[in-house]
Amino acid sequence: MTRASVPGLPSRYPIGGLLPALYADDDLAQRFTAGLDTVLAPILSTLDNLPAYFDPALTPDDFLPWLSSWVGADLDPAWPADLRRAVVTRAVELHRWRGTRRGLAEHLRLCFGVEADIHDGGGAAWSSEPGGQLPSAPTGELLVRVRAPDGRPVDAARVLAVAQASCPAHLTCRVEILPGTPHETGD
Numbered sequence: 327m328t329r330a331s332v333p334g335l336p337s338r339y340p341i342g343g344l345l346p347a348l349y350a351d352d353d354l355a356q357r358f359t360a361g362l363d364t365v366l367a368p369i370l371s372t373l374d375n376l377p378a379y380f381d382p383a384l385t386p387d388d389f390l391p392w393l394s395s396w397v398g399a400d401l402d403p404a405w406p407a408d409l410r411r412a413v414v415t416r417a418v419e420l421h422r423w424r425g426t427r428r429g430l431a432e433h434l435r436l437c438f439g440v441e442a443d444i445h446d447g448g449g450a451a452w453s454s455e456p457g458g459q460l461p462s463a464p465t466g467e468l469l470v471r472v473r474a475p476d477g478r479p480v481d482a483a484r485v486l487a488v489a490q491a492s493c494p495a496h497l498t499c500r501v502e503i504l505p506g507t508p509h510e511t512g513d
Contacts, residue, residue: 337363338370382414390414397421400491402484405437412436430492434472437488440480445469447497468497473504 341359342350349355378384385393387407394401394410399417401410413420416436423429427444434442447465470489474480486501493499 332368332371335367335371337367338374341366382411385411402437409437424492425494430470430489433488433492434470434485438472438474438480438485439476440472440474440485443471445471466497468493468499469502470499471502471504 340363342356342363345355345359372379379386379389380393382390382393390407390410391401394414394417397414397417398421399414401413405413413436416432420429420433420436423432427446430444431442434440445468447467447469453460468489470485472480472485480503482501482503485503486499489501490499
């Protein structure tokens with residue numbers, strides 16, 4: 327869809343009617359302003375509906391990628407329009423939790439409809455007892471295990487791409503797709 331030219335779109339504010347009375351009966355002036363009305367009608371229509379362009383639920387599909395850039399939402403063009411709109415709507419909330427287990431799990435649930443079990447192998451190690459043995463060293467790996475609640479197949483490469491975008495720079499990221507539903511395996 328383009329807003330550059332909309333055939334047959336009438337102007338809500340025809341310029342010919344705004345001209346002084348001297349030009350009201352002038353055929354050249356009326357035809358000239360009618361041409362301007364044709365050019366300006368899409369612009370005026372866009373401005374009249376401007377608040378709808380900033381609402382992810384109402385914005386035109388071709389405007390959604392630009393709107394997503396405002397809130398830093400990475401959209402996959404392969405996603406259906408409803409999912410892209412939901413990601414833009416929840417982008418600020420997801421950014422608030424970015425870099426946390428909760429944030430990654432919510433992002434994966436929103437984008438793929440999967441339940442994620444996230445094991446963070448980075449971080450600090452300590453002992454609660456003075457002079458006690460320290461826990462084993464961090465693995466340096468973020469392990470994301472996902473399972474679709476309805477048992478449908480999950481694209482591991484796409485899940486990995488989303489997980490890597492949320493993974494801290496000092497960790498490697500690995501995704502495991504578990505078979506079956508959580509209820510079948512006892513999870």
